[in-house]
Amino acid sequence: MKAVVYRGNGGPGVLRLVDRDLPAPGPGEVRVRVAVSGVNPADVQARSGAALRFPEVTPHLDGAGVIDAVGDGVDRGRAGQRVWVFLAAAGRSTGTAAEFTVVPAEQAVPLPDGIGFEVGASLGVPALTAHRALTVAEDGPRRLRPGALDGRVVLAAGGAGAVGHAVIQLARWAGATVIATVSGPEKARLAAAAGAHHVVNYRAGDPAAGIRAIAPDGVDIVAEVALGANLALDLAVLRTRGTISTYANDGGKPVELDVLRTMVLNARLQFLVLYTAGPDVRAAAAEDVAAAVRDGALPVGEEHGLPLLRFPLDRTADAHREVEGGAVGKILVDVPVPD
Numbered sequence: 001m002k003a004v005v006y007r008g009n010g011g012p013g014v015l016r017l018v019d020r021d022l023p024a025p026g027p028g029e030v031r032v033r034v035a036v037s038g039v040n041p042a043d044v045q046a047r048s049g050a051a052l053r054f055p056e057v058t059p060h061l062d063g064a065g066v067i068d069a070v071g072d073g074v075d076r077g078r079a080g081q082r083v084w085v086f087l088a089a090a091g092r093s094t095g096t097a098a099e100f101t102v103v104p105a106e107q108a109v110p111l112p113d114g115i116g117f118e119v120g121a122s123l124g125v126p127a128l129t130a131h132r133a134l135t136v137a138e139d140g141p142r143r144l145r146p147g148a149l150d151g152r153v154v155l156a157a158g159g160a161g162a163v164g165h166a167v168i169q170l171a172r173w174a175g176a177t178v179i180a181t182v183s184g185p186e187k188a189r190l191a192a193a194a195g196a197h198h199v200v201n202y203r204a205g206d207p208a209a210g211i212r213a214i215a216p217d218g219v220d221i222v223a224e225v226a227l228g229a230n231l232a233l234d235l236a237v238l239r240t241r242g243t244i245s246t247y248a249n250d251g252g253k254p255v256e257l258d259v260l261r262t263m264v265l266n267a268r269l270q271f272l273v274l275y276t277a278g279p280d281v282r283a284a285a286a287e288d289v290a291a292a293v294r295d296g297a298l299p300v301g302e303e304h305g306l307p308l309l310r311f312p313l314d315r316t317a318d319a320h321r322e323v324e325g326g327a328v329g330k331i332l333v334d335v336p337v338p339d
Contacts, residue, residue: 001338003098004316005056009049012317012324015059023094023102025071030078030105032085033338037096037313038062038121039331040162041248044323046089054093059316060333061089063096064111064120074105083108084120084293086128086286090275096121097316099338106283109290118308122162122300122330123289128274130166131285133223133245134174136270140221140243141174144288146295149176153215155237156180158225159191159199162330163247165306166298167223168194170289173297176221179214181207181230187328194305208236218242228253235261243268306330 001022006014025031037060047059064084070076088103089095111120134154135141141148154171158164159180171178172195179198180191188199200210211219211233218239224230224246234244235258244267249255262269274282292298300306307329311319319331 001099002313002336003058004313005058006047007056009047009052011048012320014047015317015320017314017316020098022100025069025074025102027072028074028105029071029102030067030074030083030108031069031100031102032063032065032083032108033068033100034063034065034085034096034098034335035117036064036121037333037335038124039319039323039333040125041323042125043089043095044320047320053091057089057093058095058098058101059089060095060097061087062121062124063088063101064117065335067108068100070105078105082111082113082117082120084111084123085109086124087274087282097313097333099335106286109286112294115293118332119293119298119300121332122306122308123293123298125274126162127166127170127289127298128282128285129163129247129272130170130223131288132272132274132277132281133163133167133247134171134221135285136245136268136272137221137243138241138268143284144170144174145291146173147175149174152176152220153218154178155211155219155222155234156191156196157223157230157234158182158250159194159196160187160305160328161225162306164191164223164225165194168196168305169298170292172197173292173295177215179211179219181233190305190307190328192305193303202230202233208233211237215239221245223247226250226253228255231255231257235265235267238265238267241266241268243270245270245272247272300330308332310334312336
């Protein structure tokens with residue numbers, strides 16, 4: 001099979017397209033013929049600097065395709081099932097930047113007929129992270145479904161990013177009023193297309209006043225992508241006992257915490273990453289995201305607020321360069337059908 005690999009850290013140039021033996025699924029595993037591989041910032045970070053646990057790594061955590069073989073203990077009827085895959089390369093050497101990948105069966109989630117593989121490959125890390133961000137509030141739901149966030153106000157910081165896009169879509173599906181912050185008109189258009197009820201340009205005027213005009217009692221949950229840069233704004237609009245769920249610190253600005261103000265708010269500052277969230281949390285998130293997909297709540301593409309930038313497998317290095325360059329949208333790698 002064709003696979004993209006790297007054997008040492010470095011820039012996108014360390015990625016190589018090679019021929020490898022077809023992997024066999026072990027007990028509890030499935031083998032997926034990958035149709036589309038999703039690229040996340042985490043994939044780029046792993047390639048560029050994370051300690052290698054294997055002599056050779058095929059990158060990418062997310063993807064979508066068709067199960068073509070199952071290991072012992074897995075329902076044989078799953079062969080031929082369309083699926084989306086998450087965390088394929090987490091703790092394993094076989095990610096989705098290949099014609100085939102092997103993952104634990106529970107990490108291959110059924111993808112309904114009529115939902116494209118590009119949707120499936122865009123779920124994974126962004127959608128599961130968004131789910132986690134929306135389910136950690138002290139008095140909020142632990143699971144998402146229509147109505148679970150009725151009466152709540154969610155602020156999606158960076159609403160034009162992949163996680164921000166998923167926050168908007170999942171929060172709206174669950175019944176929240178959704179406000180997105182963006183840096184300019186084009187990103188405002190994308191956040192609105194994703195389903196945000198209100199969009200605020202944080203670089204114009206007084207964004208805190210704009211958000212408070214929409215939510216006078218404050219925001220219940222902030223899904224935060226740049227904590228160091230945005231914490232002061234978050235605290236200015238957070239309601240008492242509200243939650244800031246932070247999944248990144250884009251820009252790398254140091255976080256300066258006003259402890260007294262945060263204490264008076266009884267605010268919850270929740271840091272999150274999928275790897276250490278625990279298997280039960282990830283399983284619940286996958287179930288809820290799958291339900292949202294069945295309801296048609298997580299579409300992708302320019303018209304839905306998440307432009308798709310697509311590359312063939314032999315240009316995976318260029319896909320990584322787009323991520324490193326801060327491209328707006330979802331970066332996908334199309335994997336050809338094996339000969």
